[in-house]
Amino acid sequence: MSIQGGQNPASEALAPPFAEAEALGSAETPTQQLWRTFRKDRLAMLGLYVLLALLVVALVGHVLTSFWPIFDPVTVRLPDKLRPPLSPASSSLAKDLLPPFHSYPFGTDEFGRNVLARMLQGSFISLSVGIVAVSISLAIGLSVGGLAGFYGQRRLGPISIDTLLMRFTDVVLCFPTFFLILTVVALLPPSIYNIMIVIGMTSWMSTARFVRAEFLALREQDFVTAAKALGLPEWRIIFRHMIPNALAPVLVSATINVAHAILTESALSFLGFGVRPPYATWGNILADGRSYIFDAPWLFLIPGAAILIVVLAFNLVGEGLRDALNPKLRKRSG
């Protein structure tokens, strides 16, 4: 800008370098910039497509399995037990028991239940566990990290708020999380909501640390001082100005945490501590299939593959986001 000899304000805007920058930049918001970089990562895009497909499958599956009787995942068809995938339904079945299109695309289990219907029900449960648990963990992590980062210097008696909150985080981090969840779930009545809450309450620590680290840096930034000088209340500075600036690493870890939550729920269901048996989740389909590994391998292969694909997709999207949010990589990729 130093070569511009502007005497009036308008000449600054008319100078060539500025006009050029404006033509390039005015249309692109930070979100668009993120999307442009993200789109170049093919694996991440693949993950994103898988997740979008999963979302559709889970929603459609939830509607189908809840409201369409012939798709009911708990319907027992003993004559058709342990049918391999793609096999047709036997003609001896009563009419109202026949599966859609008279076939079992994913086969049947030891009670002749339609594995496709059970997988659909399970996908909705897996996804909702992942999303709800991560929402809970985000709420706790953002609050703890934000408070520790913003009010850290204040003291409550002999220790600072920062010490109090972060040492508490360290303590929770020291628990062997899975066994803690097992214990809590064993004590509570078996319910999918309890599982969501317990997973959420044991997975917020990394978020809290990220947010605290970001807040420590942001607190010293001029725009935070400027916001204070403009008389904005502290809660507004924290939630409207600092959290959006601290969100990038949190978003990445949240995406990967969804994968963790899905895995944890599957493991709990596999061990029999999850959702009660008539309801299907990928974990308990896998558990049921365990006894028929050699006779009916599809019973563990299908839910196993589903878990693998979904967890992988979440991780790929998370890593794609991390790269897209990294300004150094963004510059390199254009």
Next chain:
Amino acid sequence: MADESRELLSIRDLHVDFATDSGSVSAVRGIDLGIAAGETVALVGESGSGKSVTAMSIMRLSEGRVAAGSIHFQGRDLLNVPAAELRQIRGGQIGMIFQEPMTSLNPVFTIGRQLEEVLTLHQRLNARAARAQALELLQRVGIPAPERRIAQYPHELSGGMKQRVMLAMAIACRPRLLIADEPTTALDVTIQAQIMALLRSLQQEFGMAVLLITHDLGVVAHFAERVLVMYAGKIVEQGSVRDVFKRASHPYTQALLAALPDPLKPSARLSAIPGRVPSPSMLPPGCAFCARCAHAFAPCAERQPPLFAIGPGHGAACFLKEQ
């Protein structure tokens, strides 16, 4: 005291301490400063002289602890107002702009949203009225095509533009006092002149008082009415711009003025002040400038010189002026 009641801002004997690992350190050591409505006062000094700490203390934004003294704004004790009232004064009655326009705007929101936030907060405008007023403000601070700029993010604006936006936010609620903490330090000279001209026209239009913090004596000479020269947390000389520039009385002020390069003598060696500013943790018992002063004599090392009056409104804290 009769004079004090007319003052918009009055700082009396302000001491600001910072806690460090090696104990408490004084950054500001007894400053008296009064600003009348509509007046422009410049606070000049090197880095570390305590001028920014003083400015931040007025807004209660300083990390330091006010150890002694008082700050009154329109009769209210700023150091003791409740938090809600303080928020209303900040941005509402005292505006502030900063040294670094590049980082003083929130990078994730459009400048329009940031302007509108201030307007809705302090003036309780609805969204449409805030939008209209934001456009008007952007226009007023000389931003071309404001209806397009209002939807842009800070990174799409140049430094000068950003400082204009900061100014628009600071004056959005027509404050009585504007604190400008080195507003042009980060800008290049041509933009600097534009911003200072804008500041002056806004000041005249709104009748604001301006406290200008700077180390640029050229800006002071053009812009301010009164100057206070700070050195190591104390005011060493104060007076009208004419008095301080024409009849500089403190050796430090004289040395500062002598250090300005003279464009008519390009080959002359630049003069510098020998030595360095004493660290605030190891201040001498006497005058803080003593060790670097060519005129130092017996009492300088032992006692701190009070501000001696030289003329009407002109004073210097130097024993040479003791009569």
